[in-house]
Amino acid sequence: MADRLFRALALVRVVVTLNLIVLNTYRRDNYDHPWAAVAVVAALVAWTGYAIWASSSARRRTTMFFVLDLGWAVGSLAATPLVKGADFNATIPGFWVMGALLAWAIRWHWKGGLAAATILSVTDLALRDSIDQANYGNVFLLMIGGPIVGYMCKSLQRMAVERDLAERAAAAAEERTRLARAVHDGVLQVLALVQRRGTGSDNADFAELAGLAGEQERALRSLIRQQGTVTPDAAERDLAGMLEERGSSHRLRVEVATPGVPVAMPSAVAEEITAAVGACLDNVAHHVGPDARAWVLLEAMPDQVVVSVRDDGPGIPPGRLESAVEEGRMGVTGSIRGRIEDLGGSATLDTGSHGTEWELTVPRRAE
Numbered sequence: 001m002a003d004r005l006f007r008a009l010a011l012v013r014v015v016v017t018l019n020l021i022v023l024n025t026y027r028r029d030n031y032d033h034p035w036a037a038v039a040v041v042a043a044l045v046a047w048t049g050y051a052i053w054a055s056s057s058a059r060r061r062t063t064m065f066f067v068l069d070l071g072w073a074v075g076s077l078a079a080t081p082l083v084k085g086a087d088f089n090a091t092i093p094g095f096w097v098m099g100a101l102l103a104w105a106i107r108w109h110w111k112g113g114l115a116a117a118t119i120l121s122v123t124d125l126a127l128r129d130s131i132d133q134a135n136y137g138n139v140f141l142l143m144i145g146g147p148i149v150g151y152m153c154k155s156l157q158r159m160a161v162e163r164d165l166a167e168r169a170a171a172a173a174e175e176r177t178r179l180a181r182a183v184h185d186g187v188l189q190v191l192a193l194v195q196r197r198g199t200g201s202d203n204a205d206f207a208e209l210a211g212l213a214g215e216q217e218r219a220l221r222s223l224i225r226q227q228g229t230v231t232p233d234a235a236e237r238d239l240a241g242m243l244e245e246r247g248s249s250h251r252l253r254v255e256v257a258t259p260g261v262p263v264a265m266p267s268a269v270a271e272e273i274t275a276a277v278g279a280c281l282d283n284v285a286h287h288v289g290p291d292a293r294a295w296v297l298l299e300a301m302p303d304q305v306v307v308s309v310r311d312d313g314p315g316i317p318p319g320r321l322e323s324a325v326e327e328g329r330m331g332v333t334g335s336i337r338g339r340i341e342d343l344g345g346s347a348t349l350d351t352g353s354h355g356t357e358w359e360l361t362v363p364r365r366a367e
Contacts, residue, residue: 001160005106005153006055015097017048020096032085040079040092047072051099066107070116073097077123091124105150149156152191160264179239191216208361215251235349237270238262239305240298247296251282256296263300265364272339273362276347277336278308279335303364304345310357316349336360 024041031037051069054060077095083092097120105113121139125131191213198210240258247256265273278295284294288311297308336358340347345362 001158002058002061002106003056005156006061006103006222009011009055009102009106010052012102012131013052016095017045020044020092020094023090023094024092025153027090030088031083033083037092040076040083044072044076044093044096047106049100051103055103061107066103067185069103070100070119073100073120074123077120077127081127091127101146102149105146106153109152109154110147112305113148113150114143117142124141143320194207198211200353205215212251236264237267239265239270239273240300242270242274243296243298243307246278246281250278250285250294251290252285252292252294253295254281254296256298258298263298269343269362272343273305273360276336276339276360277307277309279339284313284356286312287316301364303310305306305362305364307360307362308357309360311355313355315351315353315356 022043023348024037028034028037047069051065054065073093073096077091080088080091101113101116101120104116108115121142125135125139128135194213197208198206198213240261240263244256244258247254281294281296284292292311292313294309294311297310299306299308337347340360340362343362345360347361348359349358350357
């Protein structure tokens with residue numbers, strides 16, 4: 001959005017520069033030092049070309065550029081009595097100063113517009129022996145135009161961010177729907193078949209596999225039912241309740257400790273944190289065994305939440321995570337660290353003979 005606004009400003013700069021050339025040519029008989037006026041106008045035209053080029057890139061739109069841009073406007077105003085004489089009526093730049101004013105309004109919104117308008121107005125009035133109605137009108141337009149344009153620019157940029165978020169949410173919902181169909185048509189049918197064939201089997205391992213397949217089938221069906229239920233009215237969910245539900249439904253013996261009050265988080269963030277905790281518990285069940293115990297602790301602070309997942313296993317052998325990544329098993333990297341880092345948080349691991357503990361830290365309001 002900022003790039004688009006500065007492209008529009010480039011057109012404004014061209015128009016006011018043409019106006020600068022035409023008016024100063026028309027008033028060429030009003031100068032005490034005509035060649036100095038030609039030099040000032042030429043310098044302003046050159047700066048206009050540079051300003052249009054510089055403002056076309058976010059990398060070149062530095063604070064120094066904006067200061068110099070306003071400095072050229074102030075300097076050309078201050079040069080007017082030296083070039084035209086003390087009894088001048090119109091300044092050399094005239095409406096050309098709008099370029100710097102609007103640039104500050106786009107960059108620093110209403111505060112920038114107000115600051116630039118104040119500096120330009122004070123400079124203009126300080127050069128005059130008397131102030132007439134026309135001078136007052138010009139200053140008045142500067143003082144209200146700068147802040148209003150800045151406020152509108154901020155509103156447009158905010159609307160653009162909200163629009164992008166809505167488009168990404170819609171795209172994510174469409175992708176979830178597509179994946180849900182694929183899961184329903186393939187994975188769920190296979191899990192249901194494994195459960196039916198293995199239930200009651202004399203083979204203990206096959207029977208256990210059937211039980212696990214049944215649990216995963218129910219979990220997947222629940223996710224499919226819920227994937228389309230998130231609405232603007234359900235933009236937040238209780239993370240504490242979600243963690244308690246995940247702990248009680250897991251096949252391990254899991255103890256979940258929460259603050260005892262709802263911990264409201266954005267729905268998508270709460271779901272990702274719960275999924276990461278679920279991945280931690282699944283790793284405990286897989287690597288330590290179904291008889292292992294696990295503890296989940298949720299701490300809610302004003303600016304972030306911290307979820308700890310600890311087990312009583314023997315710990316992860318040194319180098320085991322690195323070898324898993326090399327072998328293509330991305331459970332820890334993707335399901336745990338990847339999820340949390342995508343939310344702007346961090347996932348730290350402490351493992352040893354005392355067991356394994358994950359500490360997941362996530363901001364309360366992720367950008």
